[in-house]
Amino acid sequence: FDDNAARSKSVYQIVTDRFALTSTTESRTCNTDDKVYCGGTWKGTEEKLDYIRGMGFDTVWISPIVQNINVTNNKLGEAYHGYWTQDINELNSHFGTEADLKSLVDTAHKKGMYIMVDVVVNHVATTQAGNFAADSTYGPFNVTSRDFHSFCWVKDYTNQTQVETCWLGDENVALADVNTEDTSVVSTYNTWIKNLVSTYAFDAIRIDTVKHVRQNFWPDFVSAAGVHAVGEVLDGDPAYIAAYQNKSMNSVFNYPLYYAIDSSFNSTDKSLSEVVSALNANKQQFRDTTLLGNFVSNHDNPRFESHVSDTALRKNAVAVIYGVEGIPYVYYGQEQGYTGGADPANREALWLSGYDEGKDMYTYFTTMNAIRSAAINASSTYNTNQATIIGQDDHNLVIRKDPVISIVTNRGSKAATSSLSITNTGFTSATELTDVISCTAYTTDNKGAFTASIKSGLPAIFLPTSQKGTLCSNITA
Ligand code: ABC
Numbered sequence: 001f002d003d004n005a006a007r008s009k010s011v012y013q014i015v016t017d018r019f020a021l022t023s024t025t026e027s028r029t030c031n032t033d034d035k036v037y038c039g040g041t042w043k044g045t046e047e048k049l050d051y052i053r054g055m056g057f058d059t060v061w062i063s064p065i066v067q068n069i070n071v072t073n074n075k076l077g078e079a080y081h082g083y084w085t086q087d088i089n090e091l092n093s094h095f096g097t098e099a100d101l102k103s104l105v106d107t108a109h110k111k112g113m114y115i116m117v118d119v120v121v122n123h124v125a126t127t128q129a130g131n132f133a134a135d136s137t138y139g140p141f142n143v144t145s146r147d148f149h150s151f152c153w154v155k156d157y158t159n160q161t162q163v164e165t166c167w168l169g170d171e172n173v174a175l176a177d178v179n180t181e182d183t184s185v186v187s188t189y190n191t192w193i194k195n196l197v198s199t200y201a202f203d204a205i206r207i208d209t210v211k212h213v214r215q216n217f218w219p220d221f222v223s224a225a226g227v228h229a230v231g232e233v234l235d236g237d238p239a240y241i242a243a244y245q246n247k248s249m250n251s252v253f254n255y256p257l258y259y260a261i262d263s264s265f266n267s268t269d270k271s272l273s274e275v276v277s278a279l280n281a282n283k284q285q286f287r288d289t290t291l292l293g294n295f296v297s298n299h300d301n302p303r304f305e306s307h308v309s310d311t312a313l314r315k316n317a318v319a320v321i322y323g324v325e326g327i328p329y330v331y332y333g334q335e336q337g338y339t340g341g342a343d344p345a346n347r348e349a350l351w352l353s354g355y356d357e358g359k360d361m362y363t364y365f366t367t368m369n370a371i372r373s374a375a376i377n378a379s380s381t382y383n384t385n386q387a388t389i390i391g392q393d394d395h396n397l398v399i400r401k402d403p404v405i406s407i408v409t410n411r412g413s414k415a416a417t418s419s420l421s422i423t424n425t426g427f428t429s430a431t432e433l434t435d436v437i438s439c440t441a442y443t444t445d446n447k448g449a450f451t452a453s454i455k456s457g458l459p460a461i462f463l464p465t466s467q468k469g470t471l472c473s474n475i476t477a
């Protein structure tokens with residue numbers, strides 16, 4: 001799909017090695033501290049597409065697929081996550097065969113789902129650091145002097161030249177920095193991504209380490225891919241990231257919002273003003289905030305749930321990323337209540353959960369995606385309109401993104417019931433509304449306003465009852 005179509009998608013992120021085993025009857029232990037392959041495969045993922053679709057996600061972001069270095073007894077473990085590229089022209093056989101991968105994409109398409117593949121362009125991996133010498137095992141990048149930047153570590157993230165031309169990683173696994181200035185390297189990458197997307201019929205790509213490659217490398221790469229691309233520019237500064245939206249790719253991850261949510265919804269005594277500031281700064285800096293990738297957890301950061309145990313706070317954090325403009329990204333395991341901390345603990349095996357579709361958060365994501373679908377169906381401008389904050393105090397935010405109004409709060413599940421008067425709703429008088437979280441009916445007054453009831457610190461999300469679709473089916477329009 002293209003950037004415009006991407007606006008209506010809802011993405012579920014997996015680490016292939018940890019998501020699903022080929023055989024559904026098999027059970028394998030997976031100690032995240034060991035940092036080794038645990039056995040997840042593309043076949044296993046294919047078998048579990050209905051589990052993902054059951055929550056209403058239509059797009060699956062799979063971890064990198066290409067052959068990685070084969071390391072054992074390394075302090076950093078094995079390449080189970082897929083980011084330690086060796087040969088971009090071979091697949092990682094741990095996850096299956098070419099036929100398996102094609103079958104995953106094909107089955108997804110038959111179910112009306114899409115596959116987003118994670119791609120790494122900035123580096124290949126080696127255990128040799130400064131002594132690295134490329135050879136034929138690195139596929140097309142086998143001439144050290146031509147294909148790689150000379151060795152130096154990225155140490156100072158404020159020095160952009162260093163960020164782009166020095167190496168990530170460490171002495172255990174060095175990420176040999178590819179010479180993305182060389183014209184033959186550039187054309188190798190562009191041809192590769194074009195073929196990769198067409199061979200497997202991928203629908204979108206997630207691009208790793210975007211800030212580590214010069215900005216003007218990306219437009220040709222993205223256009224060669226020919227599909228929607230979302231870039232990882234890991235930085236908290238919206239101005240820094242926005243430059244990439246202008247010069248490199250239309251869609252990038254919303255790290256500024258992530259940091260604001262992570263710190264303001266992690267306890268009941270924080271002010272939510274940080275979230276409002278992040279939203280405002282984003283609006284100022286980004287050309288198009290509707291293409292930002294919103295998330296509360298991913299594979300690089302401690303899970304939100306590792307430091308927030310209150311379910312009400314967890315639900316509110318999620319309600320923010322669904323309540324504002326942008327594309328929601330949900331990291332696998334969140335629906336099962338996983339609580340892994342920093343990498344590698346946040347990469348738990350999902351089969352250990354039994355894929356329980358009865359879990360409270362599984363149902364919650366189903367509701368969130370249903371709200372999003374109902375809004376998209378109800379309004380032709382939902383995908384492109386921006387959210388505004390129409391009410392705000394330290395612990396409550398009222399987010400309006402027509403035709404949805406979301407009230408989020410960090411008062412926590414022990415909070416007493418409270419009332420909030422909601423004005424400037426955009427609704428006409430006598431509009432029937434439903435809070436689709438509590439399934440409570442409301443009617444707007446002669447000014448289109450109403451008084452909302454906030455219970456147990458949960459979010460409240462209002463849709464015109466006539467537009468709520470199948471949500472809260474006990475309340476009729
Ligand atoms: C392994 C171990 C880790 C160990 C590490 C040294 O080695 O597992 O425990 O700490 C892959 C694997 C990792 C592996 C690495 C290295 O490779 O998944 O498990 O870590 O071997 C992407 C991917 C990520 C992937 C790689 C490498 C890149 O999402 O999964 O890692 O292909 C930088 C990069 C970013 C990268 C991230 C891990 O590192 O820019 O692309 N992610 C600052 C910098 C960021 C930097 C970040 C973390 O620190 O600005 O550029 O990201 O090092 C905000 C500031 C930010 C600041 C953050 C921390 O705070 O605004 O600027 O980010 O407030």
Ligand code: CA
Pocket residue numbers: 122163164165166177178212213
């Ligand atoms: Ca680089």
